[in-house]
Amino acid sequence: MEITKDILYVGVNDHLVDLFEGQYDVPNGMAYNSYLICDDKVAVMDSVDAHFTDEWITKIAAALGERTPDYLVVQHMEPDHSGSVAAFAQAYPGTTIVASAQAFNMMKAYFGTDYADRRVVVKEGDTLPLGTHTLHFVTAPMVHWPEVIMTYDDADKVLFSADAFGKFGALDVEEPWLPEARRYFIGIVGKYGVQVQAVLKKAAALDIETVCSLHGPVLHKEQLGDVLAAYDAWSAYRPETEGVLVAYSSIYGHTAEAANRLAEALREKGVETVAMDLARCDMAEAVAQAFRFSKLVLATPTYNADVFPFMKEFIHHLTERNYQNRTVAFIENGSWAPMAAKVMTKMLEGSKNLTYAATTVTVRGALNAASEAQLAALADELSR
Numbered sequence: 001m002e003i004t005k006d007i008l009y010v011g012v013n014d015h016l017v018d019l020f021e022g023q024y025d026v027p028n029g030m031a032y033n034s035y036l037i038c039d040d041k042v043a044v045m046d047s048v049d050a051h052f053t054d055e056w057i058t059k060i061a062a063a064l065g066e067r068t069p070d071y072l073v074v075q076h077m078e079p080d081h082s083g084s085v086a087a088f089a090q091a092y093p094g095t096t097i098v099a100s101a102q103a104f105n106m107m108k109a110y111f112g113t114d115y116a117d118r119r120v121v122v123k124e125g126d127t128l129p130l131g132t133h134t135l136h137f138v139t140a141p142m143v144h145w146p147e148v149i150m151t152y153d154d155a156d157k158v159l160f161s162a163d164a165f166g167k168f169g170a171l172d173v174e175e176p177w178l179p180e181a182r183r184y185f186i187g188i189v190g191k192y193g194v195q196v197q198a199v200l201k202k203a204a205a206l207d208i209e210t211v212c213s214l215h216g217p218v219l220h221k222e223q224l225g226d227v228l229a230a231y232d233a234w235s236a237y238r239p240e241t242e243g244v245l246v247a248y249s250s251i252y253g254h255t256a257e258a259a260n261r262l263a264e265a266l267r268e269k270g271v272e273t274v275a276m277d278l279a280r281c282d283m284a285e286a287v288a289q290a291f292r293f294s295k296l297v298l299a300t301p302t303y304n305a306d307v308f309p310f311m312k313e314f315i316h317h318l319t320e321r322n323y324q325n326r327t328v329a330f331i332e333n334g335s336w337a338p339m340a341a342k343v344m345t346k347m348l349e350g351s352k353n354l355t356y357a358a359t360t361v362t363v364r365g366a367l368n369a370a371s372e373a374q375l376a377a378l379a380d381e382l383s384r
């Protein structure tokens with residue numbers, strides 16, 4: 001696939017992976033992107049997961065014909081991208097490896113060598129001339145590993161953005177960018193909003209026509225406004241959508257009923273509302289929806305003087321990713337000493353700028369007139 005006259009796609013699609021990064025469901029697979037820049041010198045931008053080494057090297061060889069790569073640029077050392085570096089270095093012994101100093105340290109750890117005799121160490125502001133194209137290196141520490149560099153090609157105005165702007169899903173499956181980019185970002189990069197904001201500032205200084213990330217599709221100029229706006233909202237921890245996520249867990253169904261009744265009441269009031277059962281939905285999608293919406297309702301039974309395990313895990317995912325700047329409300333249930341709201345408040349106490357709803361719904365076993373009145377009051381409050 002040609003991206004520009006001189007830049008070719010040589011990545012691979014993975015439909016074998018069951019859980020990406022050991023935890024994320026990827027129903028449409030995953031792409032490990034790699035690109036060739038063919039100029040007086042040839043640069044390969046990143047390698048691919050080790051399961052696809054042969055396919056990737058075959059693609060490179062077919063694209064280059066008689067030529068061999070002069071450089072392999074390693075922007076990021078996560079094994080889904082660096083897993084074929086050692087095999088590539090063996091297949092092309094004349095190729096120089098280009099990476100940050102920290103990436104070479106990681107190569108030593110992963111491959112037993114830091115390619116001291118065939119490497120170029122690059123840092124912020126360094127350049128690598130290929131002929132017509134000159135590569136400019138931009139560091140992106142903790143987006144989302146420390147050694148990450150991004151690369152700007154000034155001839156075709158392409159930003160090779162490492163994992164930034166990527167998404168779940170293989171490239172041979174058509175789907176919109178936003179939902180799976182959101183789930184990817186919130187899940188994997190969400191903790192590093194401050195660092196992403198810093199990179200967005202650097203990117204704003206570049207004249208970018210095309211973004212080539214390491215996952216997901218090539219992004220063209222007409223998409224970049226929306227893509228950058230989404231990244232800005234996510235990394236600044238600003239809600240993307242006015243509305244409510246009702247996230248619930250339930251043992252016998254009564255808390256689920258309360259949660260779904262609240263969701264229905266909110267929808268009737270015209271509030272965009274999604275209700276998710278944390279035991280049965282994709283947890284990463286629930287976390288992404290919590291960051292998408294401006295308001296969150298947490299509904300759970302009290303369980304051994306604590307909250308039900310799925311809710312505990314969910315709140316942990318939120319706080320780990322710096323959940324903040326939202327309105328939060330609680331529905332608790334308990335047969336003898338309901339205390340889930342107190343436990344959840346404590347779990348969220350380190351989270352910045354949360355506004356708590358005045359109404360907490362307390363269910364004692366099953367809904368009754370008193371708890372139904374609380375549900376109605378909460379629906380009113382959240383629709384204001």
Ligand SMILES: Cc1cc2nc3c(=O)[nH]c(=O)nc-3n(C[C@H](O)[C@H](O)[C@H](O)COP(=O)(O)O)c2cc1C
Nearest residue numbers: 250251252253254255301304305334335336337365
């Ligand atoms: C293992 C277990 C532990 C529980 N621990 C508590 C508790 O500490 N305090 C309490 O008030 N209720 C406790 N409950 C009762 C539930 O909170 C109660 O049955 C609640 O109504 C369940 O809501 P659900 O119908 O949505 O599952 C416990 C229930 C189970 C099964």
